[in-house]
Amino acid sequence: MVQSLDRLKESPSQTAGPYAHIGLTPNFSGISGVYESDLGVAMVNEKTKGERIAVKIRVIDGSGTPLKDAVVEIWQADAAGLYNSPSEMRGAADPNFTGWGRQATDMATGECLFETVKPGRMPFPDGRLMAPHITIWIVARGINIGLHTRMYFGDEEAANAEDPVLARIEHRVRVATLIAPRDGDTYTFDIHLQGERETVFLDI
Amino acid sequence: MTERMSNRRPETGAFFRRDLNAHPPAYAPIYKTSVLRSPRRALLSLDGTLSEITGPVFGHNILGELDNDLIHNFAKPGESAIGPRIIVYGKVLDERGKGVSGALLEFWQANAGGRYRHKKEGYIAALDPNFGGCGRTITDEDGSYAFRTIQPGPYPWPNGPNDWRPAHIHFSIFGHGFAQRLITQMYFEGDPMIWQCPIVRTIPDRAAIERLVAALDMEATIPMDARAYKFDIVLRGRRSSLFENRLEGN
Numbered sequence A: 001m002v003q004s005l006d007r008l009k010e011s012p013s014q015t016a017g018p019y020a021h022i023g024l025t026p027n028f029s030g031i032s033g034v035y036e037s038d039l040g041v042a043m044v045n046e047k048t049k050g051e052r053i054a055v056k057i058r059v060i061d062g063s064g065t066p067l068k069d070a071v072v073e074i075w076q077a078d079a080a081g082l083y084n085s086p087s088e089m090r091g092a093a094d095p096n097f098t099g100w101g102r103q104a105t106d107m108a109t110g111e112c113l114f115e116t117v118k119p120g121r122m123p124f125p126d127g128r129l130m131a132p133h134i135t136i137w138i139v140a141r142g143i144n145i146g147l148h149t150r151m152y153f154g155d156e157e158a159a160n161a162e163d164p165v166l167a168r169i170e171h172r173v174r175v176a177t178l179i180a181p182r183d184g185d186t187y188t189f190d191i192h193l194q195g196e197r198e199t200v201f202l203d204i
Numbered sequence B: 001m002t003e004r005m006s007n008r009r010p011e012t013g014a015f016f017r018r019d020l021n022a023h024p025p026a027y028a029p030i031y032k033t034s035v036l037r038s039p040r041r042a043l044l045s046l047d048g049t050l051s052e053i054t055g056p057v058f059g060h061n062i063l064g065e066l067d068n069d070l071i072h073n074f075a076k077p078g079e080s081a082i083g084p085r086i087i088v089y090g091k092v093l094d095e096r097g098k099g100v101s102g103a104l105l106e107f108w109q110a111n112a113g114g115r116y117r118h119k120k121e122g123y124i125a126a127l128d129p130n131f132g133g134c135g136r137t138i139t140d141e142d143g144s145y146a147f148r149t150i151q152p153g154p155y156p157w158p159n160g161p162n163d164w165r166p167a168h169i170h171f172s173i174f175g176h177g178f179a180q181r182l183i184t185q186m187y188f189e190g191d192p193m194i195w196q197c198p199i200v201r202t203i204p205d206r207a208a209i210e211r212l213v214a215a216l217d218m219e220a221t222i223p224m225d226a227r228a229y230k231f232d233i234v235l236r237g238r239r240s241s242l243f244e245n246r247l248e249g250n
């Protein structure tokens, strides 16, 4: 025998279930008067620095049907590439930008829309720059453990080409699953849970 | 959001690898909805980058006075929700056993009859006009939290022909880094329905399931008022860089 490392084990995940809206977006689900507003609905205000964009996300199941009961969270840097987080040691992020958003997918269309700013670049642990990206986390009924992925920007070809995370994707044909095309100020990102176009999900 | 936490030094290390064998697999056919909603290809493994090591942190300013009291936060003035009154308390810890301060916990549940207040809910059990079913709180300096609610009822759900969920409370937890993000469920000591539930049984390991079962704690009970259940939650631990620039995170 040797000494114990005294480690605990992470609590196991369980699905968010069909009624996650009650806890995560109660006003959206029709429970009003408990919280003033749903957390994460507003990421920006009139003083937020950077280029305003909208990000339209759908989560699509293996039959091609968009999920109408998912909750999507995004986390991103500000326009200067800084995170609004106590663990951000490189400088102070824009105080008018939360960096975090949460939306339920629409019960009719399966879409959700985030009004945000385009993030700046920041270094990978080895110092190389990552391309601008948004971190995405998805939960829903039938998803047993929250899914992590990233959205990159279709109009950042040069930065995407040198991104150290995209470079890790062995099957190059799958890189496109992480890149959202731009139309006006809106980026559209379809996340495929499985099938031919299955999105690259991350174990991070 | 921008409220800096306490006088602790911020932690900036990457997180311990997630032991996916102690979590349910994405594809678990006993839980039918997972079949078409499960990624089938290998995940891309990454050591944490700034995007996952950082995460949103919420200040106490977001909390309303009754946010941690589900018995009253939806009830009409002077009324309260129906059901066995309970206190749920515990700590949010990381895998190194340290309390996680300033962690936002959100919880939601069915009422005492097993009915959710939701458009898509079809169970015949009655709604309680004084019960909404959501609450939230933020952990103290040492990771402790507590809230008051009623014990939810079990409910049937469409999966197999006669599947019932054990009584449970859903929890969403934010640590200090986005990689720690977790949603799970709390079950109640002694409930025989736990071991029959396909969703519980998506977790492959019995010991891991037991970590989601809250213990009845008569010592924390308020006599003549509410029983207490203790439920600790463990988030991923963070590596400390013992011999890099400085000793941090300890």
Ligand SMILES: [Fe+2]
Binding pocket: A017, A019, B109, B110, B165, B168, B170
């Ligand atoms: Fe539930």
